[in-house]
Amino acid sequence: MTLTTHRAETRSPAPATNAATPSNQAAPSRRANLKMCGECNLCCKVYDVEDLEKKAGHHCHHSGRQGGCGIWGLHPKSCQDFKCLWLKHDDMSGLWRPDNAGFVMRLEAGGRNVIIDVDPDRPHAWKSEPYYSQIKAWSEIMPRNEGLVLCYAPEGLYVVTPMEDLLLRAPKKGDVLETGMEISLFGLQPFARVIPAKEATRKRA
Ligand code: SF4
Ligand code: SF4
Numbered sequence: 001m002t003l004t005t006h007r008a009e010t011r012s013p014a015p016a017t018n019a020a021t022p023s024n025q026a027a028p029s030r031r032a033n034l035k036m037c038g039e040c041n042l043c044c045k046v047y048d049v050e051d052l053e054k055k056a057g058h059h060c061h062h063s064g065r066q067g068g069c070g071i072w073g074l075h076p077k078s079c080q081d082f083k084c085l086w087l088k089h090d091d092m093s094g095l096w097r098p099d100n101a102g103f104v105m106r107l108e109a110g111g112r113n114v115i116i117d118v119d120p121d122r123p124h125a126w127k128s129e130p131y132y133s134q135i136k137a138w139s140e141i142m143p144r145n146e147g148l149v150l151c152y153a154p155e156g157l158y159v160v161t162p163m164e165d166l167l168l169r170a171p172k173k174g175d176v177l178e179t180g181m182e183i184s185l186f187g188l189q190p191f192a193r194v195i196p197a198k199e200a201t202r203k204r205a
Pocket of ligand 2: 060062064072075079
């Protein structure tokens with residue numbers, strides 16, 4: 001039985017930025033974010049950028065070898081708006097900077113789900129240490145808030161749980177990812193399923 005569900009369009013084109021300039025800084029807060037993207041530009045590779053017709057997994061032709069954006073200031077809004085989890089959190093060390101880690105992290109579903117978007121050229125980096133142990137630890141914590149840890153890898157979508165990593169088929173554009181909590185033989189468990197775009201449209205109608 002499904003208790004609660006949360007639905008989200010899957011893998012929205014989320015884009016990249018370099019945080020090194022004032023226009024990319026977060027809204028004023030009590031504590032300034034000290035981080036900058038530096039040489040990282042992994043989000044410029046990992047995500048679609050619809051405005052540029054750039055496909056996920058390919059470098060943006062505006063990104064520099066040493067990081068940075070060649071059309072800074074004129075870059076698409078989706079690029080301007082994006083900040084990865086590492087950039088937002090001062091307490092995540094340089095080991096977790098996406099170009100070092102081999103994946104970009106972000107939050108989804110109102111902050112409930114931790115999303116890991118894998119660099120297709122380093123598809124197994126998220127399973128190496130120190131990353132994998134921490135990712136597994138998050139997979140124990142997130143369900144307390146009805147959240148999940150999801151990993152978008154070249155072979156599909158992993159739902160990471162403390163016991164195993166369940167592989168779902170890779171969602172396509174327009175598909176809906178449904179997550180929530182349900183009662184199973186092992187107690188309350190998180191679940192995730194991919195609803196094909198056609199079916200999702202029918203359901204919404
Ligand atoms: S992945 Fe994060 S740190 Fe790297 S360029 Fe994008 S926003 Fe900056
Ligand atoms: S336009 Fe600039 S910020 Fe956007 S993906 Fe390309 S290099 Fe990155």
